[in-house]
Amino acid sequence: MKNILIIGESCRDVFIYGKVERLEPSAPVPIIQKIETRSNGGMAMNVKNNFSALGVNPRILTNANWKTITKTRLVEHKTNHMFLRLDEGDADYGKVDLKHLNYSEYDAIVISDYNKGFLSREQIKHICEAGDLVFLDTKKPLGLWAESANFIKINNHELKQADQVSLTMKSNLIVTMGSQGALYKDKLYAVESTDIKDLSGAGDTFLAGLCVKYCETKDIEQAIKYANECATKVVQKKGVATV
Secondary structure, three states, X not given: OOOEEEEEOEEEEEEEEEEEEEEOOOOOXXXXXXEEEXXXXXXXXXXXXXXXXXXXXXXXXXXXXXXXXXXEEEEEOOOOOEEEEEEEOOOOOOOXXXXXXXXXXXXXXXXXXXXXXXXXXXXXXXXXXXXXXXXXXXOOOOOHHXXXXXXXXXXXXXXXXXXOOOHHHHOOEEEEOHHHOEEEOOEEEOOOOOOOOOOOOHHHXXXXXXXXXXXXXXXXXXXXXXXXXXXXXXXXXXXOOOO
């Protein structure tokens, strides 16, 4: 398999599952009896975990303190209804150092940017220009700084928030549209209807599947179809899951 590098910030996703049978007597607040706790790497680390699940072992360049940055969700175990999300350490992702990075070592670079300050627009622009094959997934409002990315994975809501999208960028956009599938060059790649339990991390799975299959085939249509299949599998699982 190709040599892959992932660049982006990471955290730890924690899911506390429990059952709810009554309310707090003094306030309209559900009382949750804990059944189990699940924890896994989130954000860019979840992209890496999905690569690993697909048989690829990429290198990741992420914040060293990712395990101390947590997103804890309280969830009803039967319905998967989320009552609360508690974020801790979210203000301290640090900044990435790209000075000693040799881009020629990698067949593909995946940027998983959650817009937490770890990567600047200028750094993303530099990576897209320096890498031979760059897949970009960013929460920043899209602008011309992303023009050199080979493929830009974005959801429909994020596309509406874009600052500027050039003709070059439009030809590289892969727009994920939830249960409808993904749109590329005005062609919709539909997905089969399925029982959705949790959408958390599905975009990370799509990104990993897209890169893996494209590196194998050099066919973006095949890659999109495969990424759709991967994402469809994980939305049928609870929590931030891997394919």
